[in-house]
Amino acid sequence: MNKNKFIASIAFLLMSFFVFGQPAIPDKRTIETKIADLLAQMPATNQAYLNTLMTAMADFGEDGLVQMAGMLTPSGKGNDTGVRFAMGGFSKFVTAAGRENNRLLCQRAWCRALEAAEDPEIKAFLIALIQQVGNEDAVPFLATYLVSDQLSDPAAKALATINTPEAGNALLQSLDKAQGTERISVVEALGDMGFSSALASITPLCSSPDINLKKVALYALAKIGSPQSAKIMYNAAKESGFTFEPATATASYVLWINRVATVDKSLAGKHSTGLIKTCSAENQTQTRSAALSILVLTAGEKATPYLYSAFKSDNRTYWMAALNLSKQLQGGKQTQGWIKQGGKMTGQAKADVITMLGDRGDSAAFPFVRQTLSDKEEVVRLAAIESVVKLGQAEALPDLLIALKKGSMAEVSAIKTQLLSFNGESMIPAIAAAIPEMPVGARIALIEVLASKRSGQYLDLVYREAASADAGVRLAALKALSSLVSEKDLDELYSLLPHAKSQDEIVAVQSALIVALQCLPEEKQAPAVIPVFKSNKGAERKAFYGVFAGIGSTETLKAVVDDFNTSDADTKQAAIESLAQWTKPNAIRELYQIGIKPENAAYREPAFNGGIDLITQSGYTDDQKLLLLRKFMDLAVNSKEKGRILRETGTCTTYTALKFAAGFLDDPELKQVAAGATGAIALSDKSLYGADIREILEKTLNILQGPESEYQKEAIRKHLASMPEGAGFVPLFNGKDMAGWKGLVENPIVRSAMKPEALAKAQVKADEVMRSGWKVENGILVFTGNGENLCTTKTYGDFEMIVDFKITEKGDAGIYLRGSPQVQIWDTSRRDAGAQVGSGGLYNNQVYERNPLLVADNPIGEWNTFRIIMLGERVTVWLNGILVVDNIIMENYWDRKIPIFPDEQIELQAHGTWVGYRDIYIREIPRPEPYRISEQERTEGYEVLFDGISMHQFTGNTKDYVVEDGCIAIYPKYGGKGNLYTKAEYGDFSFRFEFQLTPGANNGIGIRTPVEGDAAYVGMEIQVLDNTADMYRNLKEYQYHGSVYGVIPAKREFLKRVGEWNEEEIIAQGNHIRVILNGTTIVDGDIAEASRNGTADHNQHPGLKNTTGHIGFLGHGSEVKFRNLRIKDLTAKNRIALIVKAGKEDLRSLP
Amino acid sequence: MKKVNSRRRFLKNTALATAVFTIIPRHVLGGSGFLAPSDMLTKAIIGVGGMGRNHIPYGDSKLLAICDVDRNHLAEVLQMTGSDVKAYADYREVLQRPDIDIIHIATPPHWHGIMSAEAARAGKDVWCEKPMTRTIGEGMEVVKAVQQHGRMFRLNTWFRFDDVFYGFGTTVKPIKKLVDSKLLGWPLKVTINRSTGFDWKFYWTGKTEQVPMPVPPELDYNMWLGPAPVKPYNPHRVHGTFRGYWDYDGGGLGDMGQHYLDPVQYLLDKDHTSPVSIDIDAPQQHPDAAGTWRRIELTYADGCKIILDGENSDSEAPFIEGPLGKLYPGFRSDIPNLEKRLASFPDPQPQLTSFPDSVKTRHKFALNEQNGFRSCTLVNLSIIAIRLGRSLKFDPDKLAFIDDEGANRLIHQPMRAPWTI
Secondary structure (H helix, E strand, C coil): CCHHHHHHHHHHHHHHHHCCCCCCCCCCCCHHHHHHHHHHCCCCCCHHHHHHHHHHHHCCHHHHHHHHHCCCCCCCCCCCHHHHHHHHHHHHHCCCCCCHHHHHHHHHHHHHHHHHCCCHHHHHHHHHHHHHHCCHHHHHHHHHHHHCCCCHHHHHHHHHHHCCHHHHHHHHHHCCCCCHHHHHHHHHHHHHHCCHHHHHHHHHHHHCCCHHHHHHHHHHHHHHCCHHHHHHHHHHHHHCCCCCCCCCHHHHHHHHHHHHCCCCHHHHHHHHHHHHHHCCCHHHHHHHHHHHHHHHHHHHHHHHHHHHHHHCCCCHHHHHHHHHHHCCCCCHHHHHHHHHHHHHCCHHHHHHHHHHHHHHCCHHHHHHHHHHHHCCCHHHHHHHHHHHHHHHHHHHHHHHHHHHHHCCHHHHHHHHHHHHCCCHHHHHHHHHHHHHHCCHHHHHHHHHHHHHCCCHHHHHHHHHHHCCCCHHHHHHHHHHHHHHCCHHHHHHHHHHHHHCCCHHHHHHHHHHHHHHHHCCCHHHHHHHHHHHHHCCCHHHHHHHHHHHHHHCCHHHHHHHHHHHHHCCHHHHHHHHHHHHCCCCHHHHHHHHHHHHCHHHHHHHHHHHHHHHHHHHHCCCCHHHHHHHHHHHCCCCCCHHHHHHHHHHHCCCCCHHHHHHHHCCCCCCCCHHHHHHHHHHHHHHCCCCCEHHHHHHHHHHHHHCCCCCHHHHHHHHHHHHHHCCCCCECEECCCCCCCCCEEECCCCHHHHHHCCHHHHHHHHHHHHHHHHHHEEEECCEEEECCCCCCEEEEEEECCEEEEEEEEECCCCEEEEEECCEEEEEEECCCCHHHCHHHCCCCECCCCCCCCCCCCCCCCCCCCCEEEEEEEECCEEEEEECCEEEEEEEECECCCCCCCECCCCEEEEECCCCCCEEEEEEEEEECCCCCCCCCCHHHHHHCCEEEECCCCCCCEEECCCCEEEECCEEEECHHHCCCCCEEEEEEECCEEEEEEEEECCCCEEEEEEEECCCCCHHHHCEEEEEECCCCHHHCCCCHHHCCCCECCCECCCCCCCCCCCCEEEEEEEEECCEEEEEECCEEEEEEEHHHHHCCCCCCCCCCHHHHCCCEEEEECCCCCCEEEEEEEEEECCHHHHHHHHHHHCHHHHHHCC | CCHHHHHHHHHHCCCCCCCCCCCCCCCCCCCCCCCCHHHCCEEEEECCCCHHHHHCCHHHCEEEEEECCEHHHHHHHHHHHCCCCEEECCHHHHHCCCCCCEEEECCCHHHHHHHHHHHHHCCCEEEECCCCCCCHHHHHHHHHHHHHCCCCEEECCCCCCCCCCCCCCCCHHHHHHHHHHCCCCCCCEEEEECCCCCCCCCCCCCCCCCCCCCCCCCECHHHHHCCCCCCCCCHHHCCCCHHHECCCCCHHHHHHHHHHHHHHHHHCCCCCCCCCEEEEECCCCCCCECCCCCEEEEECCCCCEEEEECCCCCCCCCEEEECCEEEEHHHEECCCCHHHHHCCCCCCCCCCCCHHHHHHHCCCCCCCHHHHHHHHHHHHHHHHHHHHCCCEEEECCCCEECCCHHHHCCCCCCCCCCCCC
């Protein structure tokens, strides 16, 4: 379960328990308290919780709800957000099916609240809620406001929504009293309802001089749709010229005809035909179309003559409206009619009929359409091509091939489109057979179809066409090859390459070669091509560069680079073009090397662009991409190129990328693109925070421009508002001097024993040594190779650190964490030293992993980026964005018996070779206070076994058992193996701890157990289990929580709810085992007794005889947390020591 | 690096389009070739505060008029366009101009329905911003007005026919071909998330607490509100941030939802229907201000599902999953040799993707009132479920929720007088 979800569900459990709890516990809270408790929970985080809260709200009763509504405050005069959330939520909750009673309750309450409220905005808010929940009972309450300047419209809308006769009558009755805008609202609402009793009252308003009143009156009459309104509707529309005007009389007239059609078809028909006749002007086409559409709807087939006549008009918009409408009239007779109409027409109109016939899909039209494939007009033939396929499907293929033969360019292209929409397998043989007899254009089209269907079996045919005398056919065939070839065709393709006659043809063959080569396994690709390449000279040799770019292997890269370095300008040009199009990131560094050399100035631009292309597509980590982008900054000569780098920087979601981009916010030519990048990074990784990020984003806001920037700006503002406080990353190195750093005095253990004066003196000397070995050069912190470690003046506990470094050949360095060596840095070629494992490892570890997971180093002389997180005693390291150390415990080099120091300085190691550092940043991470034992337990003799920070007293599976929020948490997903054990052994003891279960959790406490074998048998296991999980329903009694597994069953029912913390104590004294869970003794037994006649589970438990052993956590694949582990040694020897120490008065506290 | 991409890049010799989403669409039109001046279509843009400015070059048409309720917007845009463009404060005057062919609507969504329907009734063709309409009911009216009056309509999102489809690293066409081939099987489950670098739910949430402020003199707030209920003015309710309020839009879903959902609807061949159930996971919503959400699951009658993973909780997403296989971004799939196997299947039917061509030939544009209404309905169904805080059942033919009057009251929402649709 993820943590947030988990916390939410805990909150939910607690809430339902304490607030709305179990019916058995009477809720004695006052209504004020209940409301306050509910409001504190607003808004609910999820649906289930919302329902719980709303059910509770229903229990407030009508008075309670009215009381809550009284807490609404006028807009801007106080914060009633919670109240609005609650009231809005409840109003929606009650409208679901099956909540009718609550809905009535809600309605009554809001109506009373409406009466009581004074502020118009609050009243409007309540009316809007009533609009959601109200029925006829709300009508009188709403009707009051129909004659009210500000509230008549909301009230009228609520009544229209309630839409009962009572609502209509209320509106109607207020019509006389309502004036001005009130009346307009009332009339419109009556219209929305289509309230026919209002007909007589509304009719006279249609002649109002108030255009808005006239508009809504006409609208209302239209919605009522009475035949009686015919004249008034017609006249109003006529007055408007049957076009649009603000009173929308024509629209209302059309609406009215639509409505009348449902009660009196012939009347609607009469008005429709009237309109069709009248509206012949261009600007009335839409009105005429609407009339035609209603006519089709009402008169059906009888509308056909009108459609024909519309079709014959000279207004394409209108005839197309008719043709589109004609599709609503199905049937063979209609199809035949249109065929006949089409047959009489020519040109565009005929084409449009053919298209319509295709859309109708009546195959009866197939013969007609097929015949129009050879119409004398192209526009008709083009329409026929589409329709013939729609009607005939595969049957149309022979006709299309015939049409293709003599078709124009447009027809060839249209036929090709249609052929692509065919199922390939069925048509390919026919197409292949047709190719030889086709003219050039058609032949090209068919070759392209063949290619798109990847019909490899016709490769010979394509080769033949590739030798065509026609350049177009030849190119099409060559281009088709890449869709058809495989590794078997390499020789044929090699032989084609020298014969390519144009750049396009070369590219086509190259593409085919790439495809064919890529059919081979990657390691065989270069060997298959390089010998052929080497046997060629001049232009033929250069033709291979393009192929190399496509397959991109190391060997081919070397071949092109060698040619570039050793050849004439022509070859150089071809080589750089190839490199600039390289498809694998291995060319990035080569492009840089070429571009950076002054003598290659002519090739700088393609080198730059090709390099950036490759970086963009490399799939490298953001850290690595950023390093490369920064490197390419050396090659950028103008703002356009620098801008390109900054744009790409914006896709690298790292702190360093953000800082890098921010460095350009003051550059007049680059600040827009830089701000785009800083904004994008900050919004992509919202975990970045801190004073510097805040400042950068404020600046970004001021810079971003353009209409679309509002999106990003708004998001940035929001992000700033919710960004956590705190310093975030701070620089450890200012780029100018050694501020914040000091020289090294001894190791932390020696140092801590030194007297302040001695230390101060030694420090002065050390600082002098530092200045000789460490320098700042061009903003880079450099270790010259002589001297001692460089140390931060500050000490650090938990932190995240980012640092860029580079070394020279045979280089060796490292970063000391908390004064201790080290995160390793070295030249990976130093195999003698074991450096081939790569940098980043915890070099001095002996027990835990010391080597990095992967080699992620960049070549010597290039920058690398470390991201190091140290939490407690564990360290995680990313090198160039790649995880190389995964949450590994770092050992204390200076004293291997103790865990790593809790706080110490960070040091840059001096190891005799040159090192450069830049961009050193650190973010301190607040950590929990270590668990401290209570004074009482301390005097009783308990000792801390786990303090929430260090697992130093444990051994075994430290991968799945991790320290988190002061707990030992078990995450089986981390891929560890086995159990976690105490390093020490315990015989008689009292072990106290707290634990938290997840649903279905299963773990166990091993006692007196060896670290090998199944602790339940070779030692003892005190079970840890979620007893309530359904899957454990049928366990044996000795398998439930607390049981000495298989031996002594525990009492159940004393676990807290899953997710809550439990207290447990295990006391083992000789054969006597006691387990106390949350204050209740759940096991109190003698293992010798319990196993005398064989154990309950009938298994051998040799471990019962152990007198001592480790304590272990016995994971079973589920998530469990333990904390506050402490132990007291109860062996006789220790008891005596304790008695002596504690004195007599404390003796009674000893077991 | 992925092999497929590398080869494509090489073969086509084109720079790879960056994955970063830009809201400014490419110039997607103009496929019809050279237009003689006499053929030049004319247009007006309503709403030129933000998105409307991007409409100036759309469609190779001549801009004759702009309209806005904020005088400053008009003045700013006139500076950009020159003097032959006339500025209006009332869109109805623009609709009455006989010389304008196409009305571009780039206002907040609470105006989209009325303006589209009225433009159709005025004999104009319509190019409308997404989301198509703020309510399902208004969408029904737009469909009716456009179809009854024989008009052409295009909705301004383009991923069903152009540009790389969000997060999939390819256009929709080959995906459609794959889906139609049934190589993945049926029914399909499409999971989409924030794969664009553009956070679709983080943006555009409203403020739950507002101090009423005086309306600035350049703004006609009453006209800005139009059919929406009157609420005290606060600058956060209007320009640039209006999407955070249910009265005008639907938060991030309103803004980005149709971009994401429309291509999926097309892929699943659901242009004429709607889901039968809507399930959500979201925090409780404020009655006025839109909030965020975590997950929305839309299920069609045949079992096809669209899942909006607002939390990006599924690291593999976006993907399309069927009983026989799964398709990931960059056309990766667990089906071996997918591209080769797919070759013999038919290409999807060509789409009409030039709106000027649509206007001139009177053939429906690829994304029109009909399928645009359905994809906008996906947005509106989701918004209604989130606002109500519960899962819903829907009848895609009757266009009504089943057994849920609370939800049904949100399908048609009466407008403030004197506005009607």
